Amino acid sequence: MQIENRSGEPVVPKLKCPVCEGSVDIPDDALEGELFEHQECGAQLELVIENGQLVLKLAEEVAEDWGE
Numbered sequence: 001m002q003i004e005n006r007s008g009e010p011v012v013p014k015l016k017c018p019v020c021e022g023s024v025d026i027p028d029d030a031l032e033g034e035l036f037e038h039q040e041c042g043a044q045l046e047l048v049i050e051n052g053q054l055v056l057k058l059a060e061e062v063a064e065d066w067g068e
Contacts, residue, residue: 013025013026013028013054015047015055017038017040017041017043017052017055017056018045018056018057018058019038019045019058020043021037022040022041024036024056026047026056030047031047032047034046035047035059043058044059044061045057045058045059046058051056
């Protein structure tokens, strides 16, 4: 999903971190489900689309299954 300004130039969207509410730069070629690490707080974030809007959610931690 590419976002453009009024001149038609690509814009790097800035989204809010759901953990610390800091700004997170998202590449214009990012895809839904892509993971990002917020440099300020270290949170692992997942890019999702909700109601047509790009938002960041705290990524679920995947626990390792050792066959138990």
